[in-house]
Amino acid sequence: MIKAGIVGGAGYTAGELIRLLIHHPKVKIDFIFSTSNAGNKVSQVHQDLYGSTELTFTNQVNPNIDVLFLCLGHGNSTSFLQKNEFNKSTKIIDLSNDFRLNENQEFGDLHFVYGLPEMNKSTIKNAQAIANPGCFATAIQLALLPLAAEELIQGDIHINAVTGATGAGTSLSATTHFTWRDNNFSHYKTFVHQHLGEINQTIKSLQKSFEQEVYFIPNRGNFSRGIFATVYTDFDGTIEEAYELYESFYKEAKFTHLSPNEIHLKQVVNTNKCLIHLMKHKNKLLVTSAIDNLLKGASGQAIHNMNLQFGFEEDLALNLKANYF
Numbered sequence: 001m002i003k004a005g006i007v008g009g010a011g012y013t014a015g016e017l018i019r020l021l022i023h024h025p026k027v028k029i030d031f032i033f034s035t036s037n038a039g040n041k042v043s044q045v046h047q048d049l050y051g052s053t054e055l056t057f058t059n060q061v062n063p064n065i066d067v068l069f070l071c072l073g074h075g076n077s078t079s080f081l082q083k084n085e086f087n088k089s090t091k092i093i094d095l096s097n098d099f100r101l102n103e104n105q106e107f108g109d110l111h112f113v114y115g116l117p118e119m120n121k122s123t124i125k126n127a128q129a130i131a132n133p134g135c136f137a138t139a140i141q142l143a144l145l146p147l148a149a150e151e152l153i154q155g156d157i158h159i160n161a162v163t164g165a166t167g168a169g170t171s172l173s174a175t176t177h178f179t180w181r182d183n184n185f186s187h188y189k190t191f192v193h194q195h196l197g198e199i200n201q202t203i204k205s206l207q208k209s210f211e212q213e214v215y216f217i218p219n220r221g222n223f224s225r226g227i228f229a230t231v232y233t234d235f236d237g238t239i240e241e242a243y244e245l246y247e248s249f250y251k252e253a254k255f256t257h258l259s260p261n262e263i264h265l266k267q268v269v270n271t272n273k274c275l276i277h278l279m280k281h282k283n284k285l286l287v288t289s290a291i292d293n294l295l296k297g298a299s300g301q302a303i304h305n306m307n308l309q310f311g312f313e314e315d316l317a318l319n320l321k322a323n324y325f
Helices: 012-021 076-083 117-125 135-149 196-206 239-249 295-309
Strands: 002-007 027-033 067-070 091-094 110-114 129-131 157-163 214-220 227-234 256-258 274-281 284-291
Touching: 002 012, 012 027, 012 295, 067 076, 067 295, 091 110, 091 295, 110 117, 110 196, 117 135, 117 295, 129 295, 135 157, 135 196, 135 214, 135 227, 135 239, 135 274, 135 284, 135 295, 196 214, 239 256, 239 274, 284 295
Parallel strands: 002 027, 002 067, 067 091, 091 129, 110 129, 157 214, 256 274
Antiparallel strands: 157 227, 227 284, 274 284
16 A cells, blocks of 8 residues: 655645545555645535545645655646655656656656656656646647657648636636636637647657647637547548557557547546547548546546556556446
8 A cells, every 4th residue: 555645635636636546445645735725624625525535634744655646736846846855765746737848857856757658658667756748738649649659740730629617727717717618618828838848749759850830729618627639630541541550559558549430528528538539531630539637637647657657557546437428
């Protein structure tokens, strides 16, 4: 049994992380750090956990845990680690964007490995520190990895992806209120979203010659959770060759699956799956991918990474069923 600590315990991703970890047969939650909720029961904030746990939030950390999950806002993980020291053997999984890019992956004695299991599984197994990928970045990269691995991306990449309201976190803003989101749809951070950095980095790590543009339009949907991404680019092969390429690349992937039929969000929400569908139109290959932004795009992927780090079965505590109706 390993001991886990969670920092930034009041947010959506932390709530999902707690829900999964209290049912993980090889993990005991040692502490859940939240300065604003110290002393309160976790179930007061994460109300789906009534009857499942009596854990309380704390403003104290135990430096001798086995694994630390950082569920802090972007930019805050670095400052937290500067102020708090942990055992040299403590494994760290950061869910912010602080350590995802190559130039930011060194922190003191730590080297953060990019935690996309479909690409870096063997490296993750031996890593002490993991930079968990972004949610949009996860869905989009999984749509492109097989093409990049065979150096088949020859033209610009066009991406249109929509995320649910939980993608914005728990802090209120003008565009997160129900009255604004309900019966509404909009784009934001068009062509400049922060996840483009890690997307480009991954493509170039697999296809050294990649110099094309990645055009990304992120959208806000009027649903709670999930990401639905459509990605298209030039492709000279047939649809049969595309499917063969993707099936070969993902044949050992535990959670990424190809569908012969068109996909939709209800198939993946509340699961750690990524579903992918392919379509050929003239000289374009359209790749559609769908994930749950809080699970495959955040906490579920973090636990997948932890399972790999500690030599557990990959899907331990992650065999989740979609709430289809």
